Amino acid sequence: MNAPARFVIEVNQPEKKARVASVRVGLPDSRWAELPVTVYDTTGKQVGARWLWSAPGEVATVVFDSSSEAKRYFLYVGSSTAPADPNWTPEAGVALETRSGDGRNVNRIEEMLAAWKKSTMVLGRSLLPTIFEGGHRHGPQTNLFSYYQGWFDAPTAGKYEMAVISTDAGFILVDGKLVVEWPGKHAVWPGTRGQFRNAVDLEAGPHKLEYYNAYWYRPDGRTPLVCCMAVKTPTTGWVTVRPGSEFFRPMTTAHVAGYELIPEGLANSTGLILPTAPNVGFEWEIAEQSVTAADVTESGFILIKFRFYRERPEWTCTWSFDDGTTVTGSRVEHLYLKPGVRQVKLTVTGAQGEIGSLSLPVNVRPNWTQLTTRKPELTPVHRDAVLARDPATISAADWPSVVELFTVFEDADALVKITPAVTVKLSDFSDVDLVTIQRAAAYLGGGLAKRYANAEPYYQALIDRAAGEKATAATKTLANQARLQGAQVILKSSNRVDDARTRLNAIDPLTLMPEERKAVEVMRGDLALAAGDVAGAKKIYLAQTAEATGADARSSIRRTAKIDQAAVYMEKKDFESAEKTLDDLEKQSPIDKLASDVALTRLRLYQERGESVVALIWARRLLPVLTDSGARSQLLFRLTDLAFTQGERDSARKTLKELVEKYPYSESTAQAKGKWPSEIEVKK
Structure with missing residues (x-):
């Protein structure tokens, strides 16, 4: 049965005696937001009300006059013979609206007002207790304009000083007149001590304050949006206007306490023309999230809480989600594995059968406010819930x-666990999404995870995808990149030289960028080195090196600087930066791979990072390369240490013997005598 309906609203903090309240309302039909909204108190008196914000898949927000101090109100959606005052304004708290910006420099209030008027893409609206914002609460950080309109009461007449604190251009107006400005593009910190301030003479009584901001987005994410202000009144010192400061007139919030179908006679007696409504209504809110950054919208785990409006113990609520899962209860939660618009269906049954059902789109997205106050993290509960799911249902x-x-949160164990399920579904991935698989493989096969064997199934899955019916130019390029990267991982972590060569020979270089084609050729040199062909490796490396080498060549100077830089990183245990420094050096000058200082620095990196197997493989490949006494004695010492660590005692003793007998007066031999005295004594 469908009939007109109304929402029962209860004020959350009636003791605040606030002039204005805001309430989130889950509409059973998004088209209702196009109709007028009307609010009455329990005496039947109509109060001012208006829509604040509504958008597809979002719970709508209504603001209304709560100055009557009633605890309960009734909200109707529909046309009325006695419409609410269209000019009613919520003269309490702070109304915030954000719009899409253009990233341009704003130097004057006239430019700000013109830019605001020109921008017509509204990103969101909120009612706030004050102006104390860090980040963008209506969406990801991007170029945007913000406009705050708040009301405050001046307790006495006199001089009021105000300071603007903002990232980029900020302007404060009182009663329509500019008071203080901080134009241009800038960080917030120079203004945190009130450097940008001015005074205004005010009469005692109510005043309207307006605050404009033009924010320019920095892709590095290191300069978030900040909008704040500070005030000095005739009777107080400087105070930052933060939550609890009570500078602006107080506002409060309310919640939907009930959703009632209205008998036709009662509906007609209100004088309202109401749309027919289902007997089921619900709302939702973002409860928790695991997201990587404040400007990422394509990935994330989002926990949504759902609440049925008409709770009765004898009714059963069944929630059906578009990922195939169902759950029962009047209040439930569901963990979504990706942001986006999702469909939710609620079916309510009683003793006589179905009471009603309602299907609505839900915009699953991050809670942008949380992103500005909390460091992005992978919540352990979310991780465990995902891993506990039947992979076939994802x-x-x-x-x-x-x-x-x-991948971003460097959870190698989780990536390994989901590998079979992911590779099975890979044929259904979009070409764009395949890049995430490539990143996962690179992480597993890199020095952070050190899960080399576990990277291979991901690389192989990318290769197989390009051989299937859905092969495109993009997937073929990814497959050849996977062959190259997979071959590099195989050769780095094992002695499977033939396997690495097979992958390398299967590459079609025409699908790759010039830098990647160069990497293929350098890889052929790596294969020669792994096979013991030092002369062949040197020839290939030289062919791929543009600059001359030698004691006086620029490459020697650059090499020394890079090695010193890598050493500094290793002292700080920043092994990722150290490896990148060496990689950059060798990409520009592959012949430096065979330079003793570079080769030994890389060996030290592997060893100190805990990659004993990789270090041992690399050390043995260097045996025919490092022949001068200083470098070779260092190599033999490290090789001995690695062999003992891997339990290869015979090999370690053999290497130790060579070190002691051939380089008896070297520093490395002195170190060996201190570290393995019993082993050396046995050899005497």
């Missing part, structure tokens, strides 16, 4: 988000 559309989060 769609190909959701898997890339799962892989991305586990």
Whole structure:
């Protein structure tokens, strides 16, 4: 049965005696937001009300006059013979609206007002207790304009000083007149001590304050949006206007306490023309999230809480989600594995059968406010919940988000566990989503995870995808990149030289960028070195090195600087930066791979990072390369240490013998005598 309906609203903090309240309302039909909204108190008196914000898949927000101090109100959606005052304004708290910006420099209030008027893409509206914002609460950080309109009461007449604190251009107006400005593009910190301030003479009584900001987005994410202010009144010192400061007139919040179908006679007696409504209504809110950054919208785990409006113990609520899962209860929660618009259906049954059902789109997105106050993290509860799911129930559309989060938060164990399920579904991934698989493989096969064997199934899956019916130019390029990267991982972590060569020979270089084609050729040199062909490796490396080498060549100077830089990183245990420094050096000058100082620095990196197997493989490949006494004695010492660590005692003793007998007066031999005295004594 459908009939007109109304929402029962209860004020959360009636003791605040606030002039204005805001309430979130889950509409059973998004088209209702196009109709007028009307609010009455319990005496039947109509109060001022208006829509603040509504958008597809979002819970709508209504603001209304709560100055009557009633605890309960009734909200109706529909046309009325006695419409609410269209000019009513919520003269309490601070109304915030954000719009899409253009990233341009704003130097004057006239430019700010013109830019605001020109921008018509509204990103969101909120009612706030004050102006104390860090980040963008209506969406990811991007170029945007913000406009705050708040009301405050001046307790006495006199001089009021105000300071603007903002990232980029900020302007404060009182009663329509500019008071203080801080134009241009800038960080917030220079203004945190009130350097940009001015005074205004005010009469006692109510005043309207307006605050404009033009924010320019920095892709590095290191300069978040900040909008704040400070005030000095005739009777107080400087105070930052933060939550609890009570500078602006107080506002409060309310909640939907009930959703009632209205008998036709009662509906007509209100004088309202109401739309027919289902007997089921619900709302939702973002409870928790695991997201990687404040400007990422493609991936993340989002926990949504749902609440049925008409709770009765004798009714059963069944929630059906578009990922195939169902759950029962009047209040439930569901963990989504990827942001996006999702469909939710609620079916309510009683003793006589179905009471009603309602299906609505839900915009699953991060809580942008939380992103500005909390460091992005992978919540352990979310991680465990995802891993506990039946992999068959996770769609190909959701898997890339799962892989991305586990990669960004460096959860190698989780990536390994989901490998079979991901590779099975890979044929249904979009070409764009395949890049997440490539990143996961690079992480597993890199020095952070050190899970070399576990990277191979991901690389192989990318290769197999390009051989299937859905092969495109993009997937073929990814497959050849996977062959190259997979071959590099195989050769770095094992002696499977033939396997690495097979992958390398299967590459079609025409699909790769010039830098990648160069990497293929350098890899052929690596294969020669792994096979013991030092002369062949040197010839290939020289062919790929542009600059001359030698004691006086620029490459020697650059090499020394890079080695010193890598050493500094290693002292700080920043092994990722150290490896990148060496990689950059060898990409520009592959012949430096065979330079003793570079080769030994890389060996030290592997060893100190805990990659004993990789270090041992690399050390043995250097045996025919490092022949001068200083470098070779260092190599033999490290090789001895690595062989003992891997339990290869015979090999370690053999290497130790060579070190002691051939280089008896070297520093490395002195170190060896101190570290393995019993082993050396045995050899005498």
